[in-house]
Amino acid sequence: MDRSRSDLIAESLEDQILRGRFGPGMRLDETKLAEEHGVSRTPIREAFQKLTAAGLIEQHPRRGVFVREIGAVELIEMFEVMAEIEAICGRLAALRITDAALAELDAANDRCHAALEADESDDYYRENEVFHHLIYAQSGNRFLCAEAERLHRRLKPFRRLQLQLRGRMTQSMAEHRDIVLALRAGDSDRCARLLRDHVAVQGEKFHHLIAGLRAAE
Amino acid sequence: MDRSRSDLIAESLEDQILRGRFGPGMRLDETKLAEEHGVSRTPIREAFQKLTAAGLIEQHPRRGVFVREIGAVELIEMFEVMAEIEAICGRLAALRITDAALAELDAANDRCHAALEADESDDYYRENEVFHHLIYAQSGNRFLCAEAERLHRRLKPFRRLQLQLRGRMTQSMAEHRDIVLALRAGDSDRCARLLRDHVAVQGEKFHHLIAGLRAAE
């Protein structure tokens, strides 16, 4: 399924960009990257195409490619959309979820809780992700699920910032439990609302998030 | 802004695929297309990257690229997501829309009505698109707007089929007027619901749509 070189390189570059190896606005040099990966410019250029489509970089006609700067406004917009998408997933999942999936959600939540107590934030993030992905899948709409995962992936580094706010992890856990309750009860409207609020970043949290962004630079 | 050759070719190919020049599952020959466009294989390949990202074609490792078959299930899923996205746009737009935009919506609706009376389905279709794009923009969320436009574009050919159902255009017009009323009143919940129902293809309409698809083959 993987289209060998260029796909691998695209993945690698995406990872490096998200991890901050390439800062926002930084120019990516085709030749340098080609040498670095031990390939010619062609696969690098193909990888660029993919990253452009994913919205990670910008290609200027005869200037070069640059890591896209995600401004505060766009970030807020993306979180707003993510919150709504998750709400949709939740509403559909509440109607369609299976008992097995509910059990898995409980299990993920338990592992989340364990990670929280052990102060293992990496584990917490992973299980938190499992929790959300389960809900996406339980929407019963594979297209929606794919879209949600795409956006989730894009917001990944920022979501991490969000969770670093003091006391957010504990609060997040409680919200997860409420969400599972709504799912189990089949209360789709409530579930949608809970998920929207869970993901939405509002009020003064914005400022922390933006400050975190600045600090990360 | 346009990256010369490959972008133009990608657009051309996309258009041809959507118009049915290349049937679903059909293989696209790099060499043949290169000759056809009077360029080498490189720009064609770059165009393929874009189309893959847009979900229009599939690239198999050493086999070639094929026009993606969109099955009935996936189509229904995509319409479900589109309906929800439009509902979100509508809810936000109801809170944020300007008077100028309301006037533009009215104008688009009037042109829609005129096209309906003149039985000019192409004009109707274009104005219908203007109407929806205005609402996307009035969500005040540029990211959401871009996502909505992307999905709208992908569903374009199928939406066209849907509108060809008997009496659908007249009904659609009436729904448009209700939507504007809700927007003007700032009734976000009602607007969201109206838009969701407007877009959703539900119940027996599915069968018409699928039957139309089958007939088109």
Added chain:
DNA sequence: AGTCAAGCTATCGTATACAAGATTGATGTT
């Protein structure tokens, strides 16, 4: 001394050549 223009350089975009893999057809064997 400052500004504008011209030329140079660096990098992008495209073409072409080459390599590797997959498919299909033919031939040989059972």
Added chain:
DNA sequence: AACATCAATCTTGTATACGATAGCTTGACT
């Protein structure tokens, strides 16, 4: 006669080379 295997050809994936364009630097003129 049918099936399997091997080879040849076609097509994709990668590399390299060349042409074009934009930005930068330098020099000349005001």
